[in-house]
Amino acid sequence: MATAELKKQRGRPSNFDHDEALEKALHVFWKRGYEGASMTELTKVLGINRPSIYAAFGNKEELFRKALEKYLKGPVAYAAEAMQQPTARLSMEMFLTKSAAALSSPGTPRGCLMVQGALSCGPGAKLIQQELASQRRYHEEIIRKRLEQAKTLAELPQDLNSAALAKYISAVQQGMSVQATSGASEAELLSIAELALRNWPEKRPSS
Amino acid sequence: MATAELKKQRGRPSNFDHDEALEKALHVFWKRGYEGASMTELTKVLGINRPSIYAAFGNKEELFRKALEKYLKGPVAYAAEAMQQPTARLSMEMFLTKSAAALSSPGTPRGCLMVQGALSCGPGAKLIQQELASQRRYHEEIIRKRLEQAKTLAELPQDLNSAALAKYISAVQQGMSVQATSGASEAELLSIAELALRNWPEKRPSS
DNA sequence: GCATTTTATTACCTTACGGTATAATAATCA
């Protein structure tokens, strides 16, 4: 896989970089939401004509899904990485701290695509809405699993409700997303994160 | 003001109740968001013809603003009421507890209009987006003031950062809104609220 | 009764939406 396939392509060469275009599309969807992003704006930002976009990415929905994929693998990759910290406590700290930075990063739109991409919408965006909800659930789930793991390792008390705690952490992060959308600074988001973790459950001796 | 003005009106009488119609419009906006709610759907749900809606409420934006007003005075009135509890702690508890109930109430759309009404949007909804952000800030502000009040009454420590704590409480409630939108039950929302308040700042003797 | 006022109804306007047919262009293959 390291040796690039250099077989010359047959037809007229593409004028744009596929990945760059997807990155730009991601930024538009991120800022506007799925419904709020029009194909006209997308063509202007990507600098690609409409038929070329459709040829390269399918339709608006597929373009969004591919942009979302890029989003999950890029700006949101820290979430899964955070779960690999040596303790659950550190994992949660890193998750919320990196969230604060990502949600207010100067080079990207504010907030979280999974939250503001299609929180409520018309009938035509229902599938996207479901996809985003599913992704939010997935991230809540990896948090829950990290907490469960900490329970088996006796880092956290056995009677801890890890599902509830994971929901709480997720909710805080999603609330931070809303705050970021309306302009909260990284420092403000960080102080939310800090307050959210003050009540970390102490380990009590099991039985 | 108690004696109803019964002066007969001159023209053809209205076929619909103004306030009922506004309530229905509120539910559509609440479920769909500002952009996701089409005038066509609104006419169908309200059971009123298009020109009658425009005559009664102005245009789509004004209709939304009036529906939002009704929302703030109705389903969200608990927020301001909660701030009148005898202690700040009780105020915050009541705020989040009532939020859990309101955000998952069976008779209304799930989630919060202030959050999902226009979190991200196209250029045409920018003013509504700003209005909703402003309302969220307002609610954060009444929380902050309640905390400040508790500081002057020595219920809370003098060095407490009430702005940060208010932001945290707001973020939790907004996160609960997101969770509610994707189907969280009242019990699940309540457990988020409970976890959020575990870390309530203890009073330390001042100076 | 008749004029007046207000609403309801029908039909329509302009604009923007997502999506495409068609043809021109630029490369490789033979």
Place this chain on the structure above:
DNA sequence: TGATTATTATACCGTAAGGTAATAAAATGC
């Protein structure tokens, strides 16, 4: 050079968006 292939560019499609003109209908005032 010519045939082939894939991507550009222009122009357009049908539909739905928000909003309105024009007219019919139902009440009051005289």
